[in-house]
Amino acid sequence: MKKIPKDFLWGASTSAYQVEGAWNIDGKGPSVQDAKAGGFIADLNVKGITDFKVAADHYHHYKEDVALMAEMGFKSYRFSINWTRIFPNGNEQEPNQEGVIFYNNLINELLKYNIEPLVTIHHFDLPQGLEDLGGWNNKELILKAYVKYCEVLFKEFGDRVKYWQTINEQNMMILFGHILAKQKTGIDEGTKSYQIFHNMNVAQALAIRALRKISPNGKIGPAPNIAYVYPKTSKPEDILAADTANLIRNWIYIDVLAKGKYDQILLNYWQDNGYDIEITEAEMELFKSVKIDFIAFNYYSTMTAQAPTKEKDYKVGDQQMGFNIENMFQSATNEYLEKTEYGWEIDPVGFRMTCRALKDRYDLPIIITENGLGAKDTLTSDGKVHDQYRIEYLRKHIEQIPSIINDGVDLFGYNPWSAIDLVSTHQGISKRYGFIYVNRDEDDLKDLKRYRKDSFYWYKKVISSNGEDIK
Ligand code: BGP
DSSP, rough: OOOOOOOOOEEEEOHHHOOOOOOTTTTOOOOOTTTOTTSSTTTHHTTTTTSSSTOOOOHHHHHHHHHHHHHHHTEEEEEEHHHHOOOOOOOSSSOOOHHHHHHHHHHHHHHTOOEEEEEEEESSSOOOOOOHTTTGOHHHHHHHHHHHHHHOOOHHTTTOOOOOEEETHHHHHHHHHHHHTTTOOOOTSSHHHHHHHHHHHHHHHHHHHHHHOOOTTTTEEEEEEEOOEEEEOOOOOHHHHHHHHIIIIHHHHHHHHHHHSSOOOHHHHHTTTOOOOOOOOHHHHHHHOOSSSSEEEEOSEEEEEEOOOSSOOOOSSSSSSSOOOOOOOOEEETOOOOTTTOOOOOOHHHHHHHHHHHHHHHHOOOOEEEOOOBOOOOTTTTTTTOHHHHHHHHHHHEEEEEEETTTTTOOEEEEOOOSOOBTTTTTTTSSSSOSSSEOOOOSSOTTTOOOOOOHHHHHHHHHHHSSSSSO
């Protein structure tokens, strides 16, 4: 069995709008996560869960938080830049210097402890100012704005940031955009969704090109959510359906940036459904001229699919559940897998399978930028959090890493979700993922004090033994 390489990037992950808070501080403008017609974050408050205004207040606690990450022994930290700290409305002439200063400080703080910054350029928080003008659907506007934003990041931080991820979970933004990115996309919005999909691909290709020019030593890749799709049975029709589902859910979000073209099955799907996507020859040439350096991906679960039947017994839910496409495939429950308390299937072997499938299709280095268990934690009166369930989940996944590497996969890091408690995309602060507990709840901010969970001490041991001691 091959050993985990010495320079393996053990760390963890967050995203700006879920962790930072300080939503209107130091010139920051509103993102789609902050803003909503008729008032701020009205939709979230209706459901009795918190908004993103304060989150974990990482903006004001970043030094303390980074010190805790260093104490755990992190080699890397994956975080995102809040677009609206850099360009408050999305289309200003000059970047907001206070935003630049904050990320300079954060990056320098990480480097002080030899923690490699893994930067996500865009994680669900489009400036509301751009959304008002059509957002990702307004190709001319968005390409200009995204590329300008990328150029500023590469110029300002490229001397210290080596790893860039273009867009977090582009696939989930297309398939579950109404939940995650506050945009009206989804499989029922065919032309619009796939036009946005294409515009995002052009934006990413332009970002790759810009990086090569501005910061040639930098490395760049996408960060989709990949869930390998199993066939429900060995019936050939089910296997075909699973293959199609793999393509529609996973591969099309990497293909064009890794192979320079769209898969024929996708093009047929668009044509059969009358989805009319505006794609120029120059854009297809652009795709051919750029290539990603690695694939970052978020792994929570696998998906199971079968050929469409009359019985629709699978309940479609949030981003980590399955979904159906008429005449192509429908999701099914995998009876062999347990579920988290939020209904997400737990599949560590599927983690290995997903890595193998990525290796087969792309043969590029890969890094895990999310994986983890959302659960309701309890802070005891003596300041402890006994999150054995989280340790179990992570252990079972980490246990697969030597086998994955032994399979020949160039896996160079593992950054589970999340470094510290933060606000879930749509289920509040009570759905916790962190190694570090943040003392607040949905409607009471309390003292926001940080506490080390049991998983904190456990992960520290995992990292210091380079993955050998996972007990
Ligand atoms: C991914 C997102 C993250 C994160 C995670 C957990 O889809 O990239 O931003 O939130 O899922 O999801 P949730 O917060 O819905 O539990």
